[in-house]
Amino acid sequence: MAIIDETDRKILKELQRDASLGLESLGEKVHLSRNACWRRIKALEDSGVIRGRVALLEPGKVGLGLTVFMFIRTSSHDANWLTKFARATSDMPEVLSAYRMTGDLDYLIRARVSDVAGYDQLYQRLINKIDMSDVSASFVMEELKETTELPL
Incomplete structure (x- = not known):
């Protein structure tokens, strides 16, 4: 630190x-x-405290009005699968973040897409790139808070 x-x-x-x-x-x-x-x-x-400086865009104004959380379970828990998954998600611009989780879920993806059809396209591309035992999704109905500011 x-x-x-x-x-x-x-x-x-x-x-x-x-x-x-x-x-x-x-x-x-x-x-x-x-x-x-x-x-x-x-x-x-x-020192790496500041990683970069960016412009924050209004997602709806650039055609990405739907936030989706994808919940991933896998039956494979080896380094090769994780490498393949990390590569697949990093190559998909709709995927804003991907996390390896504790608990019932193995991985969580947060993505921005245009609509449900856009989500389906993302889903189809993801399942074509990597084997998963279960994928489910939830769509954000209302964004109550989203920030990039860390509490300093």
Whole structure:
């Protein structure tokens, strides 16, 4: 774990809210000079605390209005299967995240698709790439909270 001080936390909070902030504006918000902000951001990037800076899109406005959670069970629990599964999911742009789980589920996928037909296309591509013993899905009816901000 990287060691970050309170000023780094302030910088990170501001960048999580708006990564497009200029160094002048950011410096004003965290009470640092432009150069001091730049040095701290560079150090946070070099240490891997900041993985990247992105634009957050409105999914419905780009034709991806449906969030689906796919629940995967497999009868194969070996390294080869996991490698194949990881490769298959990473090659599918609709898959936003994939997790290996504890408990009743083996894997959980969160994906964004246009509609139920888009989900079916994703499902068909996934089952053609990898053997699974059970796949079920739930569709999000209403998004109550979704954020990329980590609680610092």
